[in-house]
Structure formats: structure tokens, C-alpha cells
Amino acid sequence: TACSSKFVLSKVHPIWQGPLAVPGGDCQSPIDIVVRKSVFDSKLKPLVTNYDPKSCQQIWNNGYSFLVEYDDSTDKSTLKGGPLQETFRLCQFHFHWGECNSWGSEHTVDRRLFPAELHLVHWNAEKYSQFEDALVEDNGLAVIGVFLKIGKRHEGLQKLVDALPAIRHRDSVVEFTHFDPACLLPPNITEYWTYHGSLTTPPLTEAVTWMVMKQHIEVSHDQLAVFRSLLFTAAEEEVQKSMVNNFRETQPLRGRTVRSSFT
Ligand SMILES: Cc1ccn(O)c(=O)c1
Numbered sequence: 427t428a429c430s431s432k433f434v435l436s437k438v439h440p441i442w443q444g445p446l447a448v449p450g451g452d453c454q455s456p457i458d459i460v461v462r463k464s465v466f467d468s469k470l471k472p473l474v475t476n477y478d479p480k481s482c483q484q485i486w487n488n489g490y491s492f493l494v495e496y497d498d499s500t501d502k503s504t505l506k507g508g509p510l511q512e513t514f515r516l517c518q519f520h521f522h523w524g525e526c527n528s529w530g531s532e533h534t535v536d537r538r539l540f541p542a543e544l545h546l547v548h549w550n551a552e553k554y555s556q557f558e559d560a561l562v563e564d565n566g567l568a569v570i571g572v573f574l575k576i577g578k579r580h581e582g583l584q585k586l587v588d589a590l591p592a593i594r595h596r597d598s599v600v601e602f603t604h605f606d607p608a609c610l611l612p613p614n615i616t617e618y619w620t621y622h623g624s625l626t627t628p629p630l631t632e633a634v635t636w637m638v639m640k641q642h643i644e645v646s647h648d649q650l651a652v653f654r655s656l657l658f659t660a661a662e663e664e665v666q667k668s669m670v671n672n673f674r675e676t677q678p679l680r681g682r683t684v685r686s687s688f689t
């Protein structure tokens with residue numbers, strides 16, 4: 427089956443058309459986190475999230491993943507601490523996943539793949555006035571990555587899973603409110619790896635401080651199957667394509683150091 431060999435996202439997907447490589451990009455994401463080469467940094471503080479469920483606005487299919495979007499016009503849902511010097515605002519979270527449970531994550535840990543990976547995307551509201559400006563600047567974005575494993579049903583995720591059939595096709599959007607993204611974080615967010623990297627989708631800009639959680643969360647097989655029922659394609663398109671394998675391959679480390687908040 428296709429599951430036996432690693433499936434590389436075919437570069438025919440629309441978002442990968444156009445200038446792909448960032449000219450001279452040597453801080454690209456995702457990466458393989460080689461645990462024994464990460465460097466403990468005792469100065470890394472605990473991450474402090476302060477998310478307001480009332481700032482949750484909508485969920486939509488952008489043709490590559492589904493995004494849960496938050497009102498980031500004020501400091502309602504914020505992230506600070508860890509390696510960050512400023513306060514960052516949550517603007518959206520989304521996932522990357524495979525066509526089967528053998529792969530799907532973007533980051534890997536000692537080459538280990540997970541079935542899916544959650545990304546909580548924040549932007550530096552102290553330095554920039556909007557996400558689009560932060561997108562192209564150093565220290566503009568902070569993304570928390572959380573690995574998903576197949577196990578028991580994730581009760582907090584179910585509200586999101588139930589909304590997915592309504593956004594099956596590209597560009598569909600539905601109202602989605604009162605969702606606390608903190609429920610998707612693992613119990614322990616004091617143990618993470620952090621490094622300087624990029625967006626994993628075009629424009630692939632190297633604006634991201636990544637914080638990848640060591641502890642994963644569990645979701646059920648059936649919950650992840652609903653992710654796979656989404657489509658990359660719009661309603662009017664002839665050939666429907668399942669939204670699966672929406673991850674980027676790991677990129678060269680190029681001499682970067684991955685720091686850990688734990689020994
Ligand atoms: C801003 C942005 C865009 C795409 N992805 O995958 C991310 O993780 C973050």
C-alpha cells in the first residue's frame with residue numbers, strides 16, 4: 427500500500443507552484459530534532475499562554491489545511507515567555523496530517539514521524555501592527571508545535587471535528603466560537619525544543635521562533651479520519667482530492683542549534 431513507502435506531497439498542489447526555494451534560505455522548517463544534539467538552555471523560561479475562548483471566530487478550509495482563526499485585533503489571546511522577549515498574539519491554529527497513521531507530522535524527533543502535528547500561530551504584536559507585516563520579518567512569528575498520537579478520544583477536539591464536514595471544500599468557512607485552544611496543549615508545556623526557522627508553506631519566510639513540545643497529545647483514529655475527509659479541492663472542481671499529506675519534508679539544519687528547555 428502507499429502506506430508502506432513514504433509519501434512525498436506531490437509538488438503539483440497549487441500552493442507549491444511558483445518560486446519554491448527561498449533564495450539562500452538556510453533557516454527552513456520543519457527539521458528533524460536530533461535529541462542528543464539539542465543544547466539545554468537554563469535561561470529558557472516556561473511558556474505562558476493566555477487564551478480567551480471568546481476570541482475564537484471561525485474555521486475555514488484554505489485548500490491546504492483547516493484554520494481556526496482568532497480575533498487578534500487586541501491582546502485577547504497571547505503567548506509569552508519561553509525564548510520570547512515580547513508578547514505574541516494568537517491568530518490561528520491548524521494541523522498537518524498523513525493519509526495514514528504512519529506519517530503526517532512536519533517535525534520529526536530522531537527521525538520519528540507522528541500521524542499529525544498541531545501548529546498554534548502567533549505574531550509579535552509589540553513590534554508589528556498586523557500578521558502580514560510580521561510574516562516577513564525576523565522574530566515576527568512564534569509557532570507552538572504539538573505532536574498528535576493515535577489513542578484515546580480527545581474530548582476537547584470533538585467540537586472542532588464536528589465542524590469539519592461543513593468546511594469540506596476549499597474556501598468554505600463557518601462560524602466557530604468559544605473554543606479554548608489551551609485544551610489542545612499537552613499537560614506539560616515546560617519541556618520543549620526551540621529553534622529559529624520558517625513557515626512550512628509559501629512564502630516560507632524565515633520569521634518563526636519554533637517551540638516544539640516534547641509531550642504529545644492523543645486523538646482517536648476516528649477523529650483523525652474526519653481530518654482526512656476534508657478536500658483540497660473546491661466544490662465545483664471535477665476531480666475531488668482528499669486533504670491528506672499536507673506536510674512539508676524536513677529541511678537541512680544548516681548549522682542551527684536546537685535548544686531544549688529540559689535536560
Ligand atoms: C504562518 C504559518 C503558515 C503555515 N504553516 O504551516 C504554519 O505552521 C504557519
Ligand SMILES: [Zn+2]
Pocket residue numbers: 520521522545626
Ligand atoms: Zn503549520
